[in-house]
Amino acid sequence: MKNETPSYETQELREFAEVLRGRRTIELFLQTPVPQELVNEAIEAATWAPNHHVTEPWHFYTIGEAGKKRCLDLCKDIVTEKKGEKAGTFKRKSWSEKPGWLVVTCVRSEDELLQHEDYAACCAAVQNLLLYLWKAGVGSKWTTGDITRDPRFFDIVGIDEAKAFVAGLIWYGYPKLTPTQSRKDVGEVFTELP
Numbered sequence: 001m002k003n004e005t006p007s008y009e010t011q012e013l014r015e016f017a018e019v020l021r022g023r024r025t026i027e028l029f030l031q032t033p034v035p036q037e038l039v040n041e042a043i044e045a046a047t048w049a050p051n052h053h054v055t056e057p058w059h060f061y062t063i064g065e066a067g068k069k070r071c072l073d074l075c076k077d078i079v080t081e082k083k084g085e086k087a088g089t090f091k092r093k094s095w096s097e098k099p100g101w102l103v104v105t106c107v108r109s110e111d112e113l114l115q116h117e118d119y120a121a122c123c124a125a126v127q128n129l130l131l132y133l134w135k136a137g138v139g140s141k142w143t144t145g146d147i148t149r150d151p152r153f154f155d156i157v158g159i160d161e162a163k164a165f166v167a168g169l170i171w172y173g174y175p176k177l178t179p180t181q182s183r184k185d186v187g188e189v190f191t192e193l194p
């Protein structure tokens with residue numbers, strides 16, 4: 001039997017790294033709808049995230065047009081309550097241009113360590129989802145804004161607040177504009193110990 005490790009100098013691996021590096025948070029989307037089948041596939045791929053004790057603490061909700069309208073009205077109310085009517089109307093309009101709406105929840109736990117690990121697993125699942133969509137040409141924005149903690153949002157989505165919390169509201173769609181980003185040089189965040 002040959003005692004060889006797999007090559008890490010492959011085109012496939014370089015392309016994979018390009019997906020990891022190239023994914024950007026998208027603010028501006030085209031209004032072209034994303035096929036539901038693709039979203040379903042991304043959700044299925046998301047569930048293969050690493051997950052201590054395989055608790056599978058996540059739940060995914062896609063929000064259709066009726067739910068989206070309720071979210072937009074709520075968004076307007078939340079912003080109006082904080083910043084006034086004009087700001088509320090402006091925000092509602094900008095959110096109405098987010099084509100796809102998806103919510104990822106995490107099961108609540110009284111056990112602090114388990115909660116920590118379950119939330120980490122949900123975040124890994126979200127990243128799987130975003131990368132899968134990105135590879136298919138679909139951009140996204142993960143948000144944890146005020147709406148994701150508002151009881152009225154839980155009502156719209158049908159989340160039992162005692163049992164779960166929102167790990168992210170994800171907007172998705174084909175990007176109108178892909179912004180640039182930067183990261184620290186890896187040497188600044190990486191220490192190789194002997």
Ligand SMILES: Cc1cc2nc3c(=O)[nH]c(=O)nc-3n(C[C@H](O)[C@H](O)[C@H](O)COP(=O)(O)O)c2cc1C
Nearest residue numbers: 023024025026123141142143144145167168180181
């Ligand atoms: C847990 C989490 C919550 C986030 N919440 C918000 C948010 O509420 N508003 C926002 O503008 N961006 C939010 N983002 C997106 C980040 O701002 C974004 O990832 C960051 O600017 C880096 O850009 P990139 O994703 O293009 O690399 C969130 C990202 C994560 C991981």
